[in-house]
Amino acid sequence: xxxxxxxxxxxxxxxxxxxxxxxxxxxxxxxxxxxxxxxxxxxxxxxxxxxxxxxxxxxxxxxxxxxxxxxxxxxxxxxxxxxxxxxxxxxxxxxxxxxxxxxxxxxxxxxxxxxxxxxxxxxxxxxxxxxxxxxxxxxxxxxxxxxxxxxxxxxxxxxxxxxxxxxxxxxxxxxxxxxxxxxxxxxxxxxxxxxxxxxxxxxxxxxxxxxxxxxxxxxxxxxxxxxxxxxxxxxxxxxxxxxxxxxxxxxxxxxxxxxxxxxxxxxxxxxxxxxxxxxxxxxxxxxxxxxxxxxx
Amino acid sequence: xxxxxxxxxxxxxxxxxxxxxxxxxxxxxxxxxxxxxxxxxxxxxxxxxxxxxxxxxxxxxxxxxxxxxxxxxxxxxxxxxxxxxxxxxxxxxxxxxxxxxxxxxxxxxxxxxxxxxxxxxxxxxxxxxxxxxxxxxxxxxxxxxxxxxxxxxxxxxxxxxxxxxxxxxxxxxxxxxxxxxxxxxxxxxxxxxxxxxxxxxxxxxxxxxxxxxxxxxxxxxxxxxxxxxxxxxxxxxxxxxxxxxxxxxxxxxxxxxxxxxxxxxxxxxxxxxxxxxxxxxxxxxxxxxxxxxxxxxxxxxxxxxxxxxxxxxxxxxxxxxxxxxxxxxxxxxxxxxxxxxxxxxxxxxxxxxxxxxxxxxxxxxxxxxxxxxxxxxxxxxxxxxxxxxxxxxxxxxxxxxxxxxxxxxxxxxxxxxxxxxxxxxxxxxxxxxxxxxxxxxxxxxxxxxxxxxxxxxxxxxxxxxxxxxxxxxxxxxxxxxxxxxxxxxxxxxxxxxxxxxxxxxxxxxxxxxxxxxxx
Numbered sequence: 001x002x003x004x005x006x007x008x009x010x011x012x013x014x015x016x017x018x019x020x021x022x023x024x025x026x027x028x029x030x031x032x033x034x035x036x037x038x039x040x041x042x043x044x045x046x047x048x049x050x051x052x053x054x055x056x057x058x059x060x061x062x063x064x065x066x067x068x069x070x071x072x073x074x075x076x077x078x079x080x081x082x083x084x085x086x087x088x089x090x091x092x093x094x095x096x097x098x099x100x101x102x103x104x105x106x107x108x109x110x111x112x113x114x115x116x117x118x119x120x121x122x123x124x125x126x127x128x129x130x131x132x133x134x135x136x137x138x139x140x141x142x143x144x145x146x147x148x149x150x151x152x153x154x155x156x157x158x159x160x161x162x163x164x165x166x167x168x169x170x171x172x173x174x175x176x177x178x179x180x181x182x183x184x185x186x187x188x189x190x191x192x193x194x195x196x197x198x199x200x201x202x203x204x205x206x207x208x209x210x211x212x213x214x215x216x217x218x219x220x221x222x223x224x225x226x227x228x229x230x231x232x233x234x235x236x237x238x239x240x241x242x243x244x245x246x247x248x249x250x251x252x253x254x255x256x257x258x259x260x261x262x263x264x265x266x267x268x269x270x271x272x273x274x275x276x277x278x279x280x281x282x283x284x285x286x287x288x289x290x291x292x293x294x295x296x
Numbered sequence: 297x298x299x300x301x302x303x304x305x306x307x308x309x310x311x312x313x314x315x316x317x318x319x320x321x322x323x324x325x326x327x328x329x330x331x332x333x334x335x336x337x338x339x340x341x342x343x344x345x346x347x348x349x350x351x352x353x354x355x356x357x358x359x360x361x362x363x364x365x366x367x368x369x370x371x372x373x374x375x376x377x378x379x380x381x382x383x384x385x386x387x388x389x390x391x392x393x394x395x396x397x398x399x400x401x402x403x404x405x406x407x408x409x410x411x412x413x414x415x416x417x418x419x420x421x422x423x424x425x426x427x428x429x430x431x432x433x434x435x436x437x438x439x440x441x442x443x444x445x446x447x448x449x450x451x452x453x454x455x456x457x458x459x460x461x462x463x464x465x466x467x468x469x470x471x472x473x474x475x476x477x478x479x480x481x482x483x484x485x486x487x488x489x490x491x492x493x494x495x496x497x498x499x500x501x502x503x504x505x506x507x508x509x510x511x512x513x514x515x516x517x518x519x520x521x522x523x524x525x526x527x528x529x530x531x532x533x534x535x536x537x538x539x540x541x542x543x544x545x546x547x548x549x550x551x552x553x554x555x556x557x558x559x560x561x562x563x564x565x566x567x568x569x570x571x572x573x574x575x576x577x578x579x580x581x582x583x584x585x586x587x588x589x590x591x592x593x594x595x596x597x598x599x600x601x602x603x604x605x606x607x608x609x610x611x612x613x614x615x616x617x618x619x620x621x622x623x624x625x626x627x628x629x630x631x632x633x634x635x636x637x638x639x640x641x642x643x644x645x646x647x648x649x650x651x652x653x654x655x656x657x658x659x660x661x662x663x664x665x666x667x668x669x670x671x672x673x674x675x676x677x678x679x680x681x682x683x684x685x686x687x688x689x690x691x692x693x694x695x696x697x698x699x700x701x702x703x704x705x706x707x708x709x710x711x712x713x714x715x716x717x718x719x720x721x722x723x724x725x726x727x728x729x730x731x732x733x734x735x736x737x738x739x740x741x742x743x744x745x746x747x748x749x750x751x752x753x754x755x756x757x758x759x760x761x762x763x764x765x766x767x768x769x770x771x772x773x774x775x776x777x778x779x780x781x782x783x784x785x786x787x788x789x790x791x792x793x794x795x796x797x798x799x800x801x802x803x804x805x806x807x808x809x810x811x812x813x814x815x
Contacts, residue, residue: 079793082810083761108761108791111810114733121777122733122744128812130791160789161736161812200815202788260763281763283795284808 041264041277043251047211048184060150061173063140072293080285100138167194314392433546436496438526445512474524492530501636516657557649
């Protein structure tokens with residue numbers, strides 16, 4: 001495998017260095033749960049899901065595997081409406097670089113504010129909320145016909161109860177393929193810092209994702225992810241192309257423990273994609289996500 | 297969203313502001329119906345003729361003109377406009393029509409569980425036989441007449457079955473199960489007094505829930521019939537005119553006692569007239585003092601003909617929320633009282649509302665033993681056995697009736713243990729006020745809750761926003777208030793979810809909640 005050096009390689013490398021430099025200066029970090037239908041319908045096994053726009057915002061290297069540019073929006077209700085997430089996103093190929101922009105907004109409302117009364121028993125005194133907005137800028141570059149790398153810079157503003165925080169984080173990704181096997185890798189939060197109005201500083205744990213996908217038939221793709229961090233998680237999924245315009249997705253996140261299943265479908269109407277997923281977090285309730293996007 | 301917010305502000309602008317002005321004019325001539333007031337500083341947007349009818353559907357005001365309700369735009373100075381109208385010729389009175397509301401401290405104000413039928417002198421109520429024949433009208437948010445622990449004790453007006461006709465000619469069509477006066481002022485009453493709030497159902501259970509049926513609780517006099525007379529809406533709000541109509545309905549349809557666990561700090565002639573009407577018919581009206589912890593008079597409790605009931609604590613002192621004043625007659629327990637909740641449920645509520653209902657149950661029980669007893673005789677009897685019978689004060693009135701002493705007065709002996717009516721909570725595990733506190737969590741938090749069962753297994757699992765389990769706790773419950781401490785040592789700031797499962801001998805309680813770690 002050759003790694004030829006061109007002008008665009010220099011440009012990409014410069015951007016990477018610039019982003020890493022900036023991320024180390026801005027001293028903040030953020031993380032908003034993935035807001036895409038595919039994230040749940042594929043059981044979070046998205047690291048090697050080549051050609052999938054939602055997966056490209058998990059593993060930025062996958063941006064270079066998209067055949068078209070996308071613009072879209074999705075809305076998600078999690079745990080029987082305890083959490084609502086809305087996002088907008090767009091991807092574009094510009095001068096050898098594949099760029100992605102993603103803005104998710106998450107809101108959790110009606111959180112009881114409580115305190116102890118004079119008898120040291122709990123009393124409810126009000127209601128609190130948790131609101132996060134994130135700006136994710138992703139860039140990907142094909143190094144060779146079969147290898148691409150990417151990164152995502154994430155900026156975040158967070159209001160939690162009466163405190164606020166600002167943060168920044170950085171993910172790196174890699175995508176490659178060998179015959180009909182696709183391999184993806186992602187280092188999530190390789191840089192991460194978040195500063196609260198209380199003065200507290202936090203860093204999100206760095207997670208290492210390794211994904212493999214394989215298509216035994218033209219209409220089926222099997223996916224698996226291993227996530228290594230403080231715990232180890234195995235995620236499995238499958239994408240089945242039922243017709244030219246309709247595919248269904250199914251997956252199980254954390255197969256070895258909580259087994260959160262997900263189902264979804266993607267309907268392609270002449271470039272307009274309608275995406276829906278539902279999943280279960282068992283005792284916490286059901287998740288539903290609906291989205292629409294335009295591929296051009 | 298903005299529209300919703302503005303609409304919400306309009307609907308809830310000020311639930312305590314007057315709703316209009318009730319005007320009573322002199323019937324000086326037949327033309328007076330046509331003659332209106334001289335122009336006011338603000339024009340009414342609507343004037344309604346209000347008919348207060350007797351049991352035959354006739355106007356009760358005699359030769360007087362009917363009442364008129366002047367409605368003004370939101371924000372009008374109703375008090376000033378009332379003064380303007382009062383200054384005009386031929387006006388007998390013009391008074392703001394005030395809203396009324398239930399007296400109930402929120403369930404989460406936090407008080408230790410009190411088994412008032414076991415640990416106070418009220419336990420001796422078991423030794424007083426209960427008999428049929430007493431009808432208690434619960435004027436409130438309605439009653440869940442299908443509740444498993446109350447349905448057999450609901451009053452029915454069998455003379456007016458549901459057939460679209462006013463069979464008994466009492467002016468109310470199909471009032472088989474009582475009547476709903478909520479909205480009478482605006483001509484939208486109906487014949488369905490179902491409870492949409494649970495306040496009225498909770499009170500009714502205290503008075504007359506079934507005894508010894510192996511479910512739920514035991515009412516103080518379970519042979520009492522509950523007449524459901526609704527005039528408070530699903531939020532617990534109503535107005536004095538609807539209340540007055542509800543009182544007249546209860547009196548005219550055979551109530552012996554009327555329980556009023558609601559009120560407002562301004563009085564009103566229409567309401568006062570209705571109370572006087574009840575008094576004239578020998579009906580006992582028992583009302584809650586209010587939960588303001590001040591000497592603010594609340595009506596109807598402050599009307600002289602009404603028994604005003606305050607709340608006592610488990611240490612037989614005034615409950616901290618209970619209002620005080622020279623008009624208070626008696627005090628009875630009102631903290632963390634367990635009774636019925638809509639939909640075959642049960643729960644705790646606190647307030648002078650509950651105290652009023654407990655006193656209503658006591659009076660109903662006494663009256664069932666001596667239907668000829670007068671209001672005055674019953675009052676004197678209860679006063680004579682109360683803890684401050686010779687030294688009435690503003691705090692507890694004559695104090696708390698000592699039922700053991702009452703047994704001696706009534707010359708009743710304790711029945712054999714085997715014959716004792718069992719006040720049981722059989723088959724029902726009750727968990728309430730489950731929450732973690734403080735929230736947000738700075739260092740550590742406590743999961744606290746009330747339980748009536750000891751030995752139940754408690755499991756609390758904490759999840760992150762991805763639904764992954766991050767910690768778990770387990771413990772065993774004790775009867776009373778339970779506390780389980782938790783320190784989120786390694787968690788990042790953010791919102792987390794918890795799910796609790798409490799497995800008792802007969803029931804399982806589950807709850808999902810949210811907590812914030814903010815260190």
